[in-house]
Amino acid sequence: MRQYRTEIDGLRAIAVLGVLLFHLKLNTGGWLGVDIFFVISGFLISSNLFKEFESTGKISASNFYLRRIRRIMPALLVCIIITFIPFALLLSYTPAFSEFSQSILTAVFSISNIFFWKHAGYFAIKADLCPLLHTWTLGIEEQFYLIIPAIFVILPYFTKKKQNTLWIFVFIATILSFLACRYGHNLVSTDFRFYMLPTRMWELFAGLFIALLLKNFPQLNTRNVYTELLSGISICFLCFIFISFIGNSNFTENSLFAVLATCIFIVTTTENSITGKLMSLRPIRFVGNISYSTYLWHWPIIVITYLLTIRFDINNSILIKVCIIISTLYISYLSWKFIEKPFRKKTTWSDCLKPLSPFITIAFILAIIGISALSTGKSHYKLNQNKLKTNLSFNDFKNEKYYSFGNKQSSPQFFVVGDSHARAIAPALNLLDQEYGINGKEASITGTPPLFNIYNSEDDNIPYEAEWIKYIKKNKIKNVLLVANWNKLFDATTLKYNDEKIRQEEAFSIAKKELITMLKLLTEQGATVWVMKSVPVLKNNPVVISRLLNKPYIEKESPLINFNFIQRALENESIPNIYILSPTPYLIENGNIISVQDGHLLYEDTNHLSVDGAYAIKEVFRPFFESMQHQ
Structure with missing residues (x-):
């Protein structure tokens, strides 16, 4: 098994650019970049654990979690802290800011996916107002990190034959996870299937089994006419699905295509193949190297830019989107160079936690301030929320x-x-x-x-x-x-x-x-x-827009949504x-929908009355x- 595979950096670049362009509404299938990341993560983590197990006969859970924390937490904490400031200035004293403050804690504790699953559904705050929504994927991965080292910890206690039995059980769990993801709509909600580990871990386990396959059959990753062909087809297919696939409640089939193509790429692409050389070009590898920071920063930047365009009445043009891409890559480079790289050199818990502790403390303080002091109170316009979620069964x-x-x-x-x-x-x-x-x-x-x-x-x-x-x-x-x-x-x-x-x-x-x-x-x-x-019905959330503009939000009634x-x-x-x-006569004046009256918000979202x-x-x-x- 090769020590370092530069072409996987290129695959990371493709994945993160797909996600970035999708969130900028420049493609329809880029959300599948997340599925690519899941497979890559499962493959790389498992490959490293296999190497450690083969060289020492065991793995160190302590070292494993140290590597994971220094990889994930520093850049995440800095992103959270910096995001807090503009978001507080723009949307404090709104339900969106309250949810953001709560999501800080869930991101730090690696349970963002559970939080956003619980807050998903009919009354969910729009994604455009959730700067940490994308951290649900980190929650999935970090919860998976409770499972994967446990498998390797118990591996030494199994004979070779029983180890194969263990892998069969893991394979069955992978199949069950996929089946629950695809056919579990009668048992759990679409939101559960999308956000939760039990219905998503099949993608990470796919990476594990590719690592196991290449460990046992390394000759599969050699250059020949077949691997060249499969490698080229796989990367072309991944690019194709980014521009052609569309998300819906039956997302599993699309995810399966992305997972299979990623697995084929990892198995067949070599450093000397045409595809391998292309994916190892320095500009592509550069984006791959900063892909984690790019993923972290892109969504808060998009959300804050969206709010600023509303605040200053700027058209969200293609120029704005280009500026978002450039600023995201630049900030990601700074994050990678000054945060990610230095922390990778911290080889002991004390070396890692000493500089990390202040960031953890600041994040907790900001979350508490946001929840207790900045979520409700001093808003220009009072919102008396209804208990809209019916509990009748x-x-x-x-x-x-x-x-x-x-x-x-x-x-x-x-x-x-x-x-x-x-x-x-x-x-x-x-x-x-x-x-x-x-x-x-x-x-x-x-x-x-x-x-x-x-x-x-x-x-x-x-x-x-x-x-x-x-x-x-x-x-x-x-x-x-x-x-x-x-x-x-x-x-x-x-x-x-x-x-x-x-x-x-x-x-x-x-x-x-x-x-x-x-x-x-x-x-x-x-x-x-x-x-x-x-x-x-309004097109925009009046609670948010009234706060952004510091004046009552009035919107022209649209026949496109009021049928x-x-x-x-x-x-x-x-x-x-x-x-x-x-x-209508009580909510519309001169063709305009009135959302604020005598300092009180009449709506609590685009269509529900307060x-x-x-x-x-x-x-x-x-x-x-x-x-x-x-x-």
Whole structure:
């Protein structure tokens, strides 16, 4: 096994440039550079452990973790500390800054992937506002470092034959990890499969098995016509997938192609091959050498640049992107030269921890300051956040455990049903409930419209509707209010219909049919149905933009995202006992969406009302309550 393979530096360069260009929206498949890194990491770490094991008969776990810490932590800590300053100046006292401050701690403790998995999903803060989002990959690798040395530590206790059995078990674990990644959507969420080690370690184990293969069959890595051909094809294929593959919830197949091509490259590319010489050219190797720092720095630079372009009203042009690439490479070079290289010379724990300790201390202090002092408080505009994430389960529906308005023990006179937008208006309904003394219930499921057969593409088709319709019929409820992000029904990428993906051209007609079916069913049961149109949707997060601009954010209403689904779906329909409520007059002035009123933010993201936003549209629901008072 060769001591140092310069062509792998070239492969690192390809991987990191793919990721960088992807995040600049200059390619569609560069995210697969992360998968290349996983294989390279598994291969290099395993190769070094094999060498140590063969020369000494054992491995030193202490030395292993020392090498990992001095490789990863110094540049990471410096990146975190420097990123904190501009991000605090731009976005302190916002939910985005609160999450950033928390992510500092998770990055230091190597659990970023768990943190971002927990914070992923429907209510996740946009990636553009998470400077440390990319550290999830470091969490994966660092958790893998708990597994790989353990295998080598127990290896001496196995005979040669039993060692082969051990590798078979590891291979089975690799296959199971891949299968969970590809077919685990019925067991775990897409976010879990993307962010978590159990469904990602197959890529790192692929690198381990390539190292094992070349240890046992080093002749595979010799130059001949076959290896030349395979080597060239593999690197061309990797470049091809960067510009042709597109990410989606079934990302595993794309990752598999990237992993296989990387494995073929590592096995077949030699230092004397044409591809090997090309990948060992000094400019390419230079980018490969600084690839770790480039990966660390590129995303914070992109995020902060994005915020600055908004703050100073600068067009995010190709020139800006070129400047980002140049500044990223330059800062990465400085990080590599003055941080990475010096720490590689620290060969003992004391030599490493002594200069590292101040950086760790500063990072912790900044995180605590960010969480305790700079996350909430002195903002120009007050944000009263709603508890939007609904906690009702299907069992709650079956057991009739719904949210209540007024006296929980009294029979409900009205029933509110919908997605998280139904939860968002609850503060307004609470005020009117107190005023009129009318009791009600609410059934809301995040991301799920109150229609049959249409549901979030990440969820199973659970029959929530059957349960609340049964409840309405059983309790003879005569007033039903439907509230949802109806405009979402135009976006086929987020929905499923009868366990099938919806084609974009069918989305409106399918949603219209199911809406009319639901309205007719409810009215035939004797209910009067009130439907609230979607609240106006913004393109940009008003909490962030108002903080950046230091003035209330106002945005022109866009017909591209505000489709007015309810009006279009019902304009030629004649269904008795249906009433339409519109929040638009309370949130739009002169064609502009108002996000701040009397110093209070009306939205907490682009489409969900805050508590004050719900209060602002309270009068929308007065006819609903007035009608019940006279029944």
